[in-house]
Amino acid sequence: MSGSETWNNDKESVVYNALPFARTELLNVPIKSARILCQGDDVKKVIEIIFDLKDHPVDFLPGDTIGIQPINRDQDVNFLIDTLELSSNTDKKVNLSIMKTTQKKAAKLPNYLPEITTNRILLRNYLNMYSAPKKLFLRALVEFTDDKRERLLLQILCSKEGGGFYNQYVTEKGMTFLDLLKLCPSCKPPMGILIEHLPRLLPRPYSVANSSLKSPKELKIVFSVLTDESQKGLTTEMLEEMVEKFLKNKNNPCSVNLYFRDENAFKYTQDDLNKNIIMIGIGCGISPFVGFLEHKFELEKQLVTGKRDFKTWLFSGSRYCRNALFRKEICDFLEAGTIDEYFESNSREVDSEFKYVQDQIVSNAERFVNLLLCPQTKIYVCADGNEISKKIVACIEECIKSVCNLPIEEASDILKDMRRNARYIEDIWL
Ligand SMILES: Cc1cc2nc3c(=O)[nH]c(=O)nc-3n(C[C@H](O)[C@H](O)[C@H](O)COP(=O)(O)OP(=O)(O)OC[C@H]3O[C@@H](n4cnc5c(N)ncnc54)[C@H](O)[C@@H]3O)c2cc1C
CATH class of the missing domain: 1.20.990.10 (NADPH-cytochrome p450 Reductase; Chain A, domain 3)
Incomplete structure (x- = not known):
């Protein structure tokens, strides 16, 4: 390493090479709007950011992921x-x-x-x-x-x-x-x-939560913030501070370095119009599905032959009724027929009949399994990729077992087969 001359430390001097899983270069994208979706006692703070893509036209689908490049504190x-x-x-x-x-x-x-x-x-x-x-x-x-x-x-x-x-x-x-x-x-x-x-300071993935058909020049992400200051992640803290600055004064220039990552199976495409779709989102994990539904709504508007006879179900899990994210948007989608059924569960609501999404699945086991086992059904799950995801799988296997009267191994093989054929698709946020 050698050097002497003083150099510009501005962001123009920073070049990011070899971005992992990149399908675009790194874009410096300003925040267009932001809002706090929920916060308070016993709930995680959840923030929505809409980035302005007007200077960076990129094709994207809801469920695609972007990489956000953090900087150290x-x-x-x-x-x-x-x-x-x-x-x-x-x-x-x-x-x-x-x-x-x-x-x-x-x-x-x-x-x-x-x-x-x-x-x-x-x-x-x-x-x-x-x-x-x-x-x-x-x-x-x-x-x-x-x-x-x-x-x-x-x-x-x-x-x-x-x-x-x-x-x-x-x-x-x-x-x-x-x-x-x-x-x-x-x-x-x-x-x-x-x-x-020291390893590389890596970009962090975030899932796109809006449809480019509805708002091609906007990119929406939703993220949660841990309440314990000492556990706050680097990017989470960077985004949260940026949003605070932006909300104080919308003229404050706030922009983020991000890029679009390679496509994956977790996305809503036109083909999905000819499928039954079951979506299961826990906490913030509901947000990509709001993008899916926006996309479906826009695609259905363009149909000349009218709405097709496929079902769309949405399951959401949150701690309380008051922090069930996007309920207003979901109710609008229900009314418009974009979703056929919405199943909410609230794990910390004292008198809630359904604490977990599994309770809702069990309560509708027969209809759920019949829909799931249709050859044209796809199921999308956005949970923690860990314990909750495992419990959802175990619950669905149990339901298949009891509704179809099959040994648990065969029920489990059915789900494994669905995974192999990209019909059970997870967005894992680990
Ligand atoms: C494909 C994919 C899509 C994703 N989409 C989203 C999304 O749309 N929205 C979203 O919020 N997250 C999403 N994530 C997770 C997100 O990338 C991580 O929360 C992010 O890595 C946190 O980065 P950080 O720099 O803030 O934390 P780091 O500094 O890397 O954090 C260190 C540790 O702190 C903990 N931590 C920090 N912040 C949080 C938090 N908010 N919640 C739980 N634990 C935390 C984690 O245990 C983490 O290992 C996604 C992850 C993947 C792999």
């Missing part, structure tokens, strides 16, 4: 600059290249890094400082740590014998590189070591 970037004593050359232009003297075979610069940049840009835009330091990284840090006890700690953590400590402190407690530097203040690695060992 200013206070953490400044902490690193101070700790690593980089302040005298934070904003100087640097040329990145592999050291001629390196002993490493096939050493090369990561393809996502620009060749010319500054230390501040590297720390702010490219390197993930919240990752758990790997053992190889810890070993490399020993050499740059003056304090004996801190060196010993690093040596133990990266040793074979210290595997238990590593698991306990790094893996289980989620220690980040920043935490480690706070624990070992005499550790002052050069930038080259950080570039070599």
